[in-house]
Structures are given as structure tokens and as C-alpha cells.
Amino acid sequence: MAHHDQFIDSALNCGNYTLALKLLSKKIKQYPNSSYFYALKAQALALQGQNDQALQEAQDLLNKCPSDPETLTTLAYVFDLLDYEPSHGVFEVASKKYPTSQLVYEWFSHSVRSADILQLQKSTMLLTKAVHGSVSQQIVSSRATKLYAASSFLLACKCCSSQLGPANLRLFPMLGLKMAQQAVPETAQEFCIYCQLLELVGKKQDCLKVLEDFLAKENDLELKLIYLRLLKEEELYEKLFVVTQKYLVNLGEDDWDTWRLFVESGALIGKIDQCIKVIDSYSDGRNKSLAYLEVAKYSNDVSKEVYLREYIEKYGTKKCCFLDLKGFVDESAQIDPILDDIYDSRINPVLEGSSKLTDSVLVLIVNYLKLRLLSHPDLLHSPDFIAQCCKLYTATEPLLMHLQEFDFSAGFELVIMACQALVLQSETVGRDLFIRIVVILEAAVERNPYEFHLKLWLITLYMKLNLVTKAQTLLESMKVKFVQIDTLSPLLFTRYSSLTDKDEYLSDVSSFYTKNVKAEVPHMIFNCFQNLSLSKLQGFFEFSIRLQSSFSRFLNCLERIRRCRVSNDTRIIENELKDDLRQFYKIYRKDGKDIDQRINDNRDLTTLWDCGIHERLSEVEKRLDLVNPTVNLDYLAIETLKNLLIYDSRSSLYDEYISKFLELYKRVDELPCTPAEKWNQSIIAHILDPSVPMRDFPEKAESSLDFEFNHTVFVVTDAVHQLQYLAKNPNDKIKGGIRGVQNKVSEGLKGLKEDLTSYKRLSRKDVAKVEDETKKWFKSDEVGKLFNVNAREISTVFEEIRQAGQQTMGALGRI
Amino acid sequence: MTSIKPFHATDLFDLNPINLDPLTENFFIYFYLEYLSEWPTLFYKSTSALNTPTGYMLAKTEGQVAKKEWHAHISAVTIDPNYRRIGLGSYLCKTLETYTQEEKPYNAFFIDLFVKCNNTLAITFYEKLGYSVYRRVVGYYGGGRGRVVRNKVDDDVDAFDMRKSLRRDKAGECVRRGGRKVRVLPGEVSY
Numbered sequence A: 001m002a003h004h005d006q007f008i009d010s011a012l013n014c015g016n017y018t019l020a021l022k023l024l025s026k027k028i029k030q031y032p033n034s035s036y037f038y039a040l041k042a043q044a045l046a047l048q049g050q051n052d053q054a055l056q057e058a059q060d061l062l063n064k065c066p067s068d069p070e071t072l073t074t075l076a077y078v079f080d081l082l083d084y085e086p087s088h089g090v091f092e093v094a095s096k097k098y099p100t101s102q103l104v105y106e107w108f109s110h111s112v113r114s115a116d117i118l119q120l121q122k123s124t125m126l127l128t129k130a131v132h133g134s135v136s137q138q139i140v141s142s143r144a145t146k147l148y149a150a151s152s153f154l155l156a157c158k159c160c161s162s163q164l165g166p167a168n169l170r171l172f173p174m175l176g177l178k179m180a181q182q183a184v185p186e187t188a189q190e191f192c193i194y195c196q197l198l199e200l201v202g203k204k205q206d207c208l209k210v211l212e213d214f215l216a217k218e219n220d221l222e223l224k225l226i227y228l229r230l231l232k233e234e235e236l237y238e239k240l241f242v243v244t245q246k247y248l249v250n251l252g253e254d255d256w257d258t259w260r261l262f263v264e265s266g267a268l269i270g271k272i273d274q275c276i277k278v279i280d281s282y283s284d285g286r287n288k289s290l291a292y293l294e295v296a297k298y299s300n301d302v303s304k305e306v307y308l309r310e311y312i313e314k315y316g317t318k319k320c321c322f323l324d325l326k327g328f329v330d331e332s333a334q335i336d337p338i339l340d341d342i343y344d345s346r347i348n349p350v351l352e353g354s355s356k357l358t359d360s361v362l363v364l365i366v367n368y369l370k371l372r373l374l375s376h377p378d379l380l381h382s383p384d385f386i387a388q389c390c391k392l393y394t395a396t397e398p399l400l401m402h403l404q405e406f407d408f409s410a411g412f413e414l415v416i417m418a419c420q421a422l423v424l425q426s427e428t429v430g431r432d433l434f435i436r437i438v439v440i441l442e443a444a445v446e447r448n449p450y451e452f453h454l455k456l457w458l459i460t461l462y463m464k465l466n467l468v469t470k471a472q473t474l475l476e477s478m479k480v481k482f483v484q485i486d487t488l489s490p491l492l493f494t495r496y497s498s499l500t501d502k503d504e505y506l507s508d509v510s511s512f513y514t515k516n517v518k519a520e521v522p523h524m525i526f527n528c529f530q531n532l533s534l535s536k537l538q539g540f541f542e543f544s545i546r547l548q549s550s551f552s553r554f555l556n557c558l559e560r561i562r563r564c565r566v567s568n569d570t571r572i573i574e575n576e577l578k579d580d581l582r583q584f585y586k587i588y589r590k591d592g593k594d595i596d597q598r599i600n601d602n603r604d605l606t607t608l609w610d611c612g613i614h615e616r617l618s619e620v621e622k623r624l625d626l627v628n629p630t631v632n633l634d635y636l637a638i639e640t641l642k643n644l645l646i647y648d649s650r651s652s653l654y655d656e657y658i659s660k661f662l663e664l665y666k667r668v669d670e671l672p673c674t675p676a677e678k679w680n681q682s683i684i685a686h687i688l689d690p691s692v693p694m695r696d697f698p699e700k701a702e703s704s705l706d707f708e709f710n711h712t713v714f715v716v717t718d719a720v721h722q723l724q725y726l727a728k729n730p731n732d733k734i735k736g737g738i739r740g741v742q743n744k745v746s747e748g749l750k751g752l753k754e755d756l757t758s759y760k761r762l763s764r765k766d767v768a769k770v771e772d773e774t775k776k777w778f779k780s781d782e783v784g785k786l787f788n789v790n791a792r793e794i795s796t797v798f799e800e801i802r803q804a805g806q807q808t809m810g811a812l813g814r815i
Numbered sequence B: 001m002t003s004i005k006p007f008h009a010t011d012l013f014d015l016n017p018i019n020l021d022p023l024t025e026n027f028f029i030y031f032y033l034e035y036l037s038e039w040p041t042l043f044y045k046s047t048s049a050l051n052t053p054t055g056y057m058l059a060k061t062e063g064q065v066a067k068k069e070w071h072a073h074i075s076a077v078t079i080d081p082n083y084r085r086i087g088l089g090s091y092l093c094k095t096l097e098t099y100t101q102e103e104k105p106y107n108a109f110f111i112d113l114f115v116k117c118n119n120t121l122a123i124t125f126y127e128k129l130g131y132s133v134y135r136r137v138v139g140y141y142g143g144g145r146g147r148v149v150r151n152k153v154d155d156d157v158d159a160f161d162m163r164k165s166l167r168r169d170k171a172g173e174c175v176r177r178g179g180r181k182v183r184v185l186p187g188e189v190s191y
């Protein structure tokens, strides 16, 4: 048993390793048989950088086969710190030596906590054989352990296939199946695992039989989906036709995937006429209308145009219309005449005032324009398109007065499409364009206050305008929390620490991973095992792995590092954040296919584009990315490596860091880095390899309403701190002279920085000037006038911009 | 086009178009995972042709069979704004009925849910589906603030407990007329 000692723990936590070692040697004298203190000693040595001695201590301890779970957890951590991978995991060694149910259960728990599927597979298998001292010591029933093992074999095959090797790929399903058979499956959840294993061993006919028998008794959704998929994969189209018809007609399950399989199998066995009869007699609904279009894919007797028209007639006033038809509209020739008719018969009368404007007509107008754009994407380059969007938006604006609380109006899409076109049609991309779009979107969001796409666009633009407080307020108004922190927050926190000196947001993001994820996810995986909700296990593990190796998590870590460094707080970096950098690199270097062998990017980069034609418009994106570009894995890697080179000089992987960093730096011009970031990377490259030239000092942005304004000053300031750290903590791998570089950079920074009063004065001047220009544009420019934004609205937006600008300047003044 | 699929934990990464809605609550991770592990078949989603979620149903079962209180409870049902008003919310609710009728393993007496008394949209929505108000839970959404008194009603913080009988409730004992007038306190509705 481990005996915790709070003095040792706190000495370790605050980085006082010498004190920790002193206290530990006393403890070891006092409790010479307590393996835990030996493990802590190895940990303290590793943290202190005495790698060889630490490894020796850890290996000596491991050879003694300790069985205390905390000792084992600490040992695993020590090996990790030392970048050393023992041939067998520490729990594995211990459990194999003492296969008691308690210890093996600890191994199982450890693998759940670390979401290590291969260890899970081994531990659950051993759990089926573990020795229990008495029945009361038995933690899990013998039947359940078999189901755990069966599920874990399946998980290993599904999630870690590229690590298994051909022999295990064959063996694992067989062993899993054996376990499942021994357990004798009873519930749908258990059959789900059993059937997937049957499938993996190639017994597909048996699997189908089992599924049929079960589904005759209980209509389980998960099993039904496996059943239908398997019928299709096995090309049993006659059967598939009958079965899908049964679900659709007899059981009344109006499910689109079932319809698709029904039509496909009908077409393949020459029964398309029968399909049409079934569709004809089916009760009205969206799926029914679309089923005709599906039939049209296979049969020339069915006119696609007729059914497209019919669908639009029925559902053109529903927002889903565009998304439903997107997959069916391929040529403009088909849809254009329909859209023309819709415009003439239903839209134009409203525009001319002879027919009433209603919410339904608004949705029809939006669908009309979206479908038009889908079939003619080049419209985005046409000034007439902007004019049309604006005309339709203005005509439907009165409806916004009656918008119910919490409801959304579809009209915003007209505004967004117009803005996307504006981005493409503007001669230059930068402050003036961004400000104009902000004004347009702010006016739209004021009348449609819960519309979140508008807000996402605004956040993106405010970041480009160096107005981070505005971006943050908007994100907070959307109550982004929990999983959304992983998916949506990067919109705000990417390069956040180069715009502001605030720390809270970054810390909140970080505590989502260290507190919520850590406390909630493993606990629920245990729950999932205990309830034998086996079909959910794969999702639970993938969820856990994707959060542990999350792109956003590591990106936030980089932001926190810059924040800490700029404010001279290197302690947090060394004691906490460095670990995350190391973790990133260990996963990154695996560069594998399996989910646990790569960094997982869970960022939501699509909701922003979920309007208009519901696609990321690469041309628009490219232009927007000229300022504060969207980052990618290469960016994350080069920036992480830069930091590892500064802080992890004792790592045995240090040489690899250097070569990988220089390799990425060679193609830095292709990476989504800003000029200041590239310059910063060039400094590190230069001191590692003096033959790599330093880039020219980054240019100062002229306007305070430009992302680069704060960004450049922050990045250069940060570079000064990086060099200071390296000068104080030299390592022999750094060949170039730091002092010379340091002087140059500090000189450069002096030329860049001003005092707070001048910053604030500049900001006031800038905002006033841009406000004037913006008002002129909306009043007199041919395109600007189309948007119908009045001077009062513009003033309101600028009032807030003024305040946010002052806050942004305040941050600059403080660093 | 709509298909119904089981919900999996990784779907949580794809819910923004649904959960950015101001009336849709974003829960702690454990909350979703608990439903998935305790009631794996009662948490399902509707999907588009591209297989993205367009809505979901989050439900559980609770109560004692002996007291005829064994029932399914809708904890959340929500639809992506792009897919509203086409019967999808109704379809998710009807699907829950088929899953919890005589169907194993649930076989419930009724389905219930709580809705804010001022959410007339949702109340109409459920009434159309055959639900009726069983009782008013005074102060249910008050977050424990202030003293809750049975005769002090407030549509902004009170909930209607709405129910619909399933076939197992043969005599219709689990529902009643005039439920809007029956008041209980939050502590009295635990199972």
C-alpha cells in the first residue's frame, strides 16, 4: 500500500526535486519495504533530469515486481518521462506475476483511464482467468469478464488494426468469438458484439441467421442496421428487398437508409416497378418524395425533373429543402427551369406586392437562391448576385420585426451569401473589407439575435480585426461549454495569446481537459462495462482517445505557454505544460492510421459554412486566411517542437526534435504561419543551425485594427523571452550564439513598441478614420448602398469597436 | 430525408448545429455518457443523407412497476433548426413509443417529460402527440433559489409534467384530466 506524504507531494508539485529526494530518502529508511517511495524517488530523479539514474532505479524496482497500483502508475509515468518504452507495460508485468483478480482489475482500470485498447484487451483476457481469493473478492462475475474480453478483442480489431499484425488480426476475432460463445449472449447489446465477431471471423451466414432469429423477437435498432448492411454486402438482394419492404411497410419505419436499400435492391433484381407501387401507396412524407428521386437514379421511366419539381412544390417552404436536394441536383439544366417557374409564380408576386410576404415565402426565397448558387457556383463572382441577395433580404426584412423569442429567421443566409461574394469580389482583403462585413452582419444579428452562424462569422472577423474582446463576448453569448470547448473554442483561442494578455479563458479551456474529461469519461467507461452496454464501448473509447489526443487541447497548451512566457511565468511551463508538449510529440511521431496513433482534430470547421451552399468555399476561405490563417497539424507540430527545443533539452528525443523541426521549417512557406511566426521559427532554426538565415524582422502593421498589429508585438516580445530562457538554460545542441541574436531581437522590439498613451491615441484615430470611410462606403459606393445599412447602425457598431480597440491597446501596453 | 440511428459518444463532437440553439441545454459529458451506458437504446439520433445528426432523443426509464410508475422519461428532444417543422421532432417521440411499448426490455406504462409552463410551443407540440398535463411542478426550474410554495405559481419557473399512456396502462390510470390544476413540489416527483 502507498503511504502518501503531503510534504513530498508538494515538493514534487512545485518542482523542488532536491527537497523531494531528501524527504524520500528519509521515508525509504523508515519504510524500506514500501515500493511506492522508490517509485517516487525515480520520478523525482527523472524530473530533475538525472535520466540514467532514474531509469536504473525504475528498472531495479520493476525487476522486483511491485504490485501496489500506485507504485505501478508512478513507474509508468517515470518511463514516460524518460521516453522509455519497456517491452511490457508495468501493470502487465505485475499482473502476470500475481494474477489476482484485484491486481488484474487494477490493470484493467489503468487501461480504461488511459484509453489504451491494446492493454485493455490483454487485461480483460487475463481477468477471465484471474484468481480470486474468495467469492467476495470477485469484482466482476465470470460471465461478465468473458463479455468484457470479447468486447475488447473486437475493439482491438476495430480501432487498432494496423498495430495488430496479420496473425493477431486473424486470431483476435476467433478468441473474442470464443469468449462471447462461452458467455452465451442474451441481450441485444451482447448479441451486437457476438454478431460483429461472427462477421469478423467470416461466418457471415451464421451471423445473418443469428440476427434474423433475434430480430424476430426484438426489434433492436443496432442489430437491424448490422443485418441490413450485411445483406447488402453479401449481395443478397432478393432478401434485402423483402426485408426492407417489411420494415418500411409492415412495421411502418419510414427510414431513409431503408428506403435507399429498398430501391437499390429492387433495381438490382428488376423489381423497380414494385418499388414504385410501394412508394405510391406509402403515406405522404419527405422520404416518400425523395424515394421517387432515388428511383430516378436507376430508371429512365421516372423523370427526375418531375419529382424535383414536385418535391420543391411540397417542401420548398421548409428549410430542409436545400439539404435534401443537394445530393440530387447535379446539372443546372434540370433545376433552372424549375427555379425560374418558382420565381415567377411564387416569389415575384411577393416582391411586387401582389402576394403576401410570409415566413414560408422567405424560406422559399432562401432555398431558391441556394439552389441557384449550387447549380451556378460562379455566381459568387457576379456583382448582380450581391444585388439579388440584398434585394431579397431587404424585401423580407419586415418579417424580422415579428420574430418570436429564441426563434431564427432564415433570411440571414441571404446576408451571408452576399458577404461571401463580397469577399471574392473585393480588390483587396484586409481591414476595410472585414469592417464592412462586420457592420453588415452586426446589423443582421441585431434583428436575428439567436442566429449562431452570423455570430461564428463575426467571431472570425473580429479576431482578424484585432478586437479579441468582441470575439470573446460573442462566443460567451453562445454559452459554449463542455464538448463545445473542444470543437468551437479554437475559433477564439487560436493565436489568442498574441492579441491579449488575459489568461482566464485559456485556463478554462485547459481545465475542461484536466478536470471534466479526466473525471467524467473513464468513470463512465466503467459504467458502460458494468451495465454491459457493449455496443457503446467503441464510441466511448474513441471519444476518450479523441479528447486525450485532441488538436484543440494541444493548441490551447501552446497558447498558454506563450501567455506564461510573456508574463515570465516559466514555472507552470516547466511543471505542467511541458508534459503536454511531450505528450503531443509522442503521439505525433507515431503518425499512424489508428485513432490512438495520431493527433485527432475535433475542431468544428464546418458549422461556420453550414449556410449558403453548405460547403467550405475554398476560394473565400483562402482570401480570409490571408489574415490570421486557420491552423493545421503542421502548424501545431512546428510550434510544439519549437517549445520542446526550448524546454525539453534533457529529453532523449532532443535530436529528433531538432531534425523534425528543421524539416518542417524547410517548408515553412507552405505552412499556415503568420510572417511573425515564421520569423520566430527562423530564429530557433538559426541558433540550431547557423547556416539557416534569420528572416527579416516582421513588419509593423499600420492600423491598430489589424490582427498583425498586436500579434507582431506579442510574437516578438515572446521571442525575446524565449531567447532569455535559452541563454539562462543553455544546452550543448544549440550551436549558434544566442547573445548576438538576443541583442538584435531586443533592438527590433524597441523599434516596434510604443507607450500605452500613443497606442490608445493611435487606436482612437484609426477607429475614427475607418468609421468615416465605412459610412461613406455604405452611403455612396454602388455595392455598399445595396446593403441598406444606415449611419445609426454603423455608429453603434463603431462605438463598441472603439471600446474593444482601447482594451486591445491596453493589453499591448501591459507587456 | 431522415434515418434513425443509435447515438454514440463520438456524435457529441458533431452536435453544434443542434446544440447552439438557445433552448437546447449542453450537459456535462457524464450526463450523455450515463444515458448511453444505462439506457443504450433510448438515446438515438436522426440523420441527414450525409449521415450528420439532425436531431436527437435522450430518454431513460425509472419508477416502480408495482406502483405502475415504471415509465420512460424524455430528458431532451431537439432538432437542428434546418430540419424543424417537418415532423422530425414528432417522429423521434413516436419512435420512443415503439421502443418502450411492449417492446423488451422496457415495456413501460407511460412516457413523461417536463416542460416549462411558458414554453407554449413545446406544450402544443406534445399535446399534438397525445400528451396531456398530469401535474404542475411548482418551482421546478427555479434552481433551488427562493422558497417554493405550492400556491405560488409562476410560468417562468414551474414545469408541467406531461404524460402519455402506453398500452401497458390498460385502464388509463397513469394520466388524468385537469392535471394543470394539480400542484406538487419538486421533491415530490422523484422515483
Ligand SMILES: CC(C)(COP(=O)(O)OP(=O)(O)OC[C@H]1O[C@@H](n2cnc3c(N)ncnc32)[C@H](O)[C@@H]1OP(=O)(O)O)[C@@H](O)C(=O)NCCC(=O)NCCS
Binding pocket: B021, B023, B024, B076, B077, B078, B079, B080, B083, B084, B085, B086, B087, B088, B089, B090, B091, B114, B115, B121, B122, B124, B125, B126, B128
Ligand atoms: C420542439 C421541437 C423539438 C419541435 O421539433 P419539430 O421537428 O420542429 O416539430 P414537428 O415538425 O414534429 O412539429 C409538430 C407540431 O408541433 C407544433 N410546432 C412545432 N414547432 C412549432 C413552432 N416553431 N411554432 C408553432 N408550432 C410548432 C406544430 O403544431 C407542429 O405541427 P405542424 O408543423 O403541422 O403545424 C423543436 O422546435 C426544437 O428542437 N426546439 C428546441 C428544443 C426544445 O425546445 N425542445 C423541447 C423542450 S422539452
